[in-house]
């Protein structure tokens with residue numbers, strides 16, 4: 001059997017109480033990593049910590065963190081240092097989408113999307129890099145979207161955030177690969193989650209499942225240190241025909 005690239009590592013997964021982030025946290029725990037689980041909603045964070053900690057006692061730290069807040073991001077990483085001695089893996093997953101025409105969008109809605117999907121990845125990556133460098137390397141996964149390269153109406157803010165994240169991710173990959181820190185951009189198509197006030201359930205059978213995205217991360221962690229698959233597109237194999 002192939003060695004798990006997650007084994008013995010410490011991971012921070014943002015937005016990991018549900019959806020893709022939750023599946024990634026579960027897969028990394030199963031692969032032998034210690035995992036910091038976080039999101040904004042305190043009750044969900046406590047529940048996720050309890051549920052995951054029951055299966056993996058002592059390997060889960062659950063803390064609320066809004067990735068838009070510099071102070072909360074700093075606290076989250078400091079807690080990971082205290083609990084687990086540092087950070088090897090960061091999954092910038094926290095993200096939101098609101099879809100409406102630009103002329104109908106408030107500045108607050110625009111800011112929420114840009115600050116969560118783009119500034120959040122900046123703040124968390126900036127906190128992670130020196131810690132990873134101290135440990136001789138690391139891996140940052142940015143959960144972007146096919147909306148990071150394909151524009152569509154009503155998605156101006158979401159497109160801007162994910163096109164921006166792709167740019168951040170690719171530039172950062174070139175900046176820090178010489179330090180043994182890999183950066184990969186993952187661009188999923190439709191995944192059955194709570195995204196955009198959705199609810200996984202009937203009618204969504206054609207969509208990707210969160211565990212499909214988690215599997216990409218596990219697979220990337222198993223690549224040889226010399227190889228860096230810096231960008232992965234993943235989409236449902238049989239979407240409804242238009």
Ligand SMILES: NC(=O)c1ccc[n+]([C@@H]2O[C@H](COP(=O)([O-])OP(=O)(O)OC[C@H]3O[C@@H](n4cnc5c(N)ncnc54)[C@H](OP(=O)(O)O)[C@@H]3O)[C@@H](O)[C@H]2O)c1
Nearest residue numbers: 015017019020039040041066067094095190191193194195
């Ligand atoms: N679902 C799709 O079809 C799809 C496709 C392509 C890409 N993606 C991307 O995948 C990522 C995960 O989305 P998902 O589909 O799993 O959505 P989801 O089920 O709605 O989960 C989003 C998670 O992010 C957290 N979150 C939201 N805002 C946050 C903030 N400011 N700080 C920290 N955590 C925050 C949420 O918890 P709280 O609300 O409690 O904070 C939740 O845990 C996003 O970046 C999204 O853009 C999704």
